[in-house]
């Protein structure tokens with residue numbers, strides 16, 4: 125009799141254990157499932173964001189990313205958009221004395237081809253407009269504020285897209301060989317910005 129009861133409780137225990145094991149297994153499978161879904165979501169998100177970078181639109185000859193940030197455009201034959209070309213010229217008129225030719229940097233000022241790999245458009249604007257000064261015992265450097273300089277600020281998007289193209293490795297060093305014609309929108313904006321009409 126006692127023997128039977130033992131057998132019974134033993135059987136009961138094993139089936140209870142089995143249920144417990146199944147529950148554990150179930151939750152492991154569930155967790156693995158969540159992890160898989162999460163990984164799939166992350167993957168599709170990253171492919172979405174990298175796709176977004178390629179989704180540029182042309183607004184009157186000026187290229188911008190989906191969120192409206194100015195960007196460059198290089199055609200298959202190497203022709204750059206007007207603004208990238210203009211940026212090359214403006215950069216070499218206003219910035220290269222300190223930042224070096226082609227944005228490559230100097231002993232005095234940082235390589236903007238490196239900075240723009242990570243720096244946002246807004247941060248770029250802020251530094252150029254308000255300047256930045258570092259005065260330490262071991263280092264003294266001054267980035268002038270260009271906020272009131274029309275020759276810089278009227279062409280700041282041009283300079284930005286040029287440097288961004290360099291930072292992304294989309295154009296080589298030197299003057300772009302081929303460029304798009306100057307859009308009417310660029311002529312109009314320039315006149316208004318420089319106060320010529």
Ligand code: HEC
Pocket residue numbers: 215218219220221222223232233234236239248251252256257258265266267268270276283
């Ligand atoms: C008189 C020299 C000088 C000129 C001209 C100059 N810069 Fe600078 N710039 C500097 C120095 C020096 C720094 C680094 C400041 C620091 O240490 O924070 C700097 C920093 C910057 C930064 C921040 C880089 C980073 O990695 O944080 C940007 C962006 C920048 N300059 C853009 C420009 C642009 C665009 C022009 C032309 C319109 C220009 N600079 C002209 C000296 C100059």
